[in-house]
Amino acid sequence: MGAACLVLALLAALYAAGAAIAGARGDRRWVDSSRRATYALAALLTTAVVILEAAFLRSDFSFRLVAEHSSTTTPTGYKLTALWSSQGGSLLLWAWVLSIASSAVLFATRNRLREIVPWAAAVLMGFAAFFCALMLLSGPDANPFSRLDPAPVEGAGLTPLLRHPAMAIHPPMLYSGYVFFTVPFAFAIGALIARKVDASWIRSTRRFALIAWTFLTIGVALGARWSYSELGWGGYWAWDPVENASLMPWLIGTAFLHSMMVQERRGMLKVWNVSLIVATAALALLGTFLVRSGVLDSIHAFGASTIGPPLLVLIAVVVLGSAALIVSRLDDLRSEKRIDSLFSREAIFLVNNLLLVGLCAVIFWGTFFPLISEAITGTRSSVGPPFFNRLATPIAILLVLFTGIGPLVAWRRMSRETAKRVFRWPSVAALVVAAILFAFTDARGEPLALALFAFAAFALAALGQEFARGIAARRVLSGGSVPSALVAIVTRNRRRYGGYIVHAGIAVLLIGVAASSSFQTSRDVFLSPGESERVGDFDVTYVRPTQSVDREENRLTLGAVLDVTRDGEPFATLRPSRNYYSGRGVDPAAPVRGFFEGEATSEVGRRQSLGGDVWTAAQPDLTRLDPLIDRADERLAEITEGTPPDAPQVQSQIAALQGAAIAEIASRYVDDPPPTNFRVNVNPLVTWIWIGWLIALSGALIALWPSAEARRRRVADVYAARLARDLSRA
């Protein structure tokens, strides 16, 4: 049934694309039919998703996807989110979200942009058809409905690294971001084909671009949070290829959100805008390609697959086809106006755009350097975090500065006297902060961090000044208290003030990044119970080991209790641990050894505060337990010698014996604890990364929220449309 839904979905997408093109050339009824086919596509893919999720919930292991990514003991929440931990499931997610986004935008524009919409619909449905065909024609790995016969009795369970709330929703957030950026891309292509390249396509798709940006922001931040909480290395950003693949469309998408305002208001940057949205869409597809093709080594990649080449072909078609279209429409894309002054918001946005594109270019080069070097020299070389940090940091510092400059500058031009007035207090704030930090903190030894803090102070003071002046102006007009005036200016100008809040969030986030990376103290200490070590201003004492066995999750947890003091006073008690899992990839000839050498995750011990985190991860040294582990495997081998390994009774016997061996090992770990390696990090102000992210997110949601006038207008429109339909039937 699910596979049939996929086939019908492919047919619906192909029909929708064809009908849209037919409608673009003549009869509008084909466009309406195409839109209905898009709605049908969304319904069919929703049905497919529901069928799969039901299979996960009832642990139907005849579905290969369920057998490979779930088990009877997987918690219900993770069963539902396991859908997108696989190749086929994530392709289905892509297509499903695309069908919903397409339905939404085609519904919203059903009475508008008559020349553009058919071509945009054709592009969107072309993407949908591609992903449906990919699932159906690229082999069992890519098909979410491929079956196993006979069905196994038990599934392999979810990869332990993915058993984390952040990872559960990280993929749909990222994919939603990628997908929603295809909407403005499709409308840009439609506008180019129809030669309607004024701001109308931007106005219609601005909200979708902002939705995409919001989803990407959530997805990128969740990935960073997961890395910090789960991976045990103590950082939140490793410049991993798949991390970079999500950041690049975010950067270009951010540039697009700014420069589209310039085209809306001033009719400028048309070539730049279409180029940006093409780049954003291409990078979104590239992100999918990097995760699913396994072409670059990454902790995220799930190995080479058959879908890499088709995705690469799609990216090439998008880039080359769009470039050819842009070149053919250069005459239509001439700017209506020119930049009046270098000291104008248009000019500032352009500089901001160049910085964002420059940062993306640096990341792109570093990410794909292994492939480039292999193609040219035959040897695969790579660049690591030092490359990215060296080049990205100065650009990021300038970007922080411009998050403050942009809001201060007016459109078209600003006089020198006005500029002096609006820049005065933010500049003073920057100088004061720089002076204080230089005089009284370690920041004097980190000039780049000091520059970022000063520019962030400038940006936050500038934004605060904007709010203060807006409140004052409102109160002059209508009276009222400061809080009511604040609510009024934000609700009546959501785009402006929502944007300001996003800028503030980014400034705060980068303060957290600068502080936690420039002033981090990190040490690996090797402790036995009772021993202590000094890390920065803290004394860390290993108090005692801990152990627990979770039979449902087939998980052994070995951990520790650490006491942390500062200046002799108790500061925190941390409980880091290491989880070892059975089930996935365990060598049947050495099941107990395989338990410890298979997949493992870290649970970090962390004491969070606004001033920063004390963070620790544990890596127990298990060599002392080796003789016990080897003896357990030898005993198991003796007992099961000569018996068929697949027989259910043998399987359950092995499991019971393994469980007993693991319990004995866990008990020995506590009674005679081996030394443990602890990574202890002191991360100043790292909490402000997450706070800044939440501030930015709230600003985006404010900017997205429709105004009361818009809501009233939509209600009136519904009645007007209904009246028109009724009259036309009479």
Add this chain to the structure above:
Amino acid sequence: MEFVLILAILVAVAFFVTVPLRRPARRGETELDAQLAELEARKEAKYREIRDTEIDRATGKLSQDEWRRQNDELRREAIAILKRLDELQSGG
């Protein structure tokens, strides 16, 4: 049974999708609707620009002269849109 269900879905989708093709074409009215909707969107965008310029003046980013120049130009553009809207709505 499953085959019958799939067939039923296929028929239902085909019926749903082809509804517009079985209607008579309504050319003039929907084109007018589209033009009106587009002009309304342009009008709202122009009003937003006028309000933004007013905020820039109120928050000190524009002097009185700078604001007056921009405001006059924006209002001229808005009036042109309103005139065009009136023409279309009156059937001109």
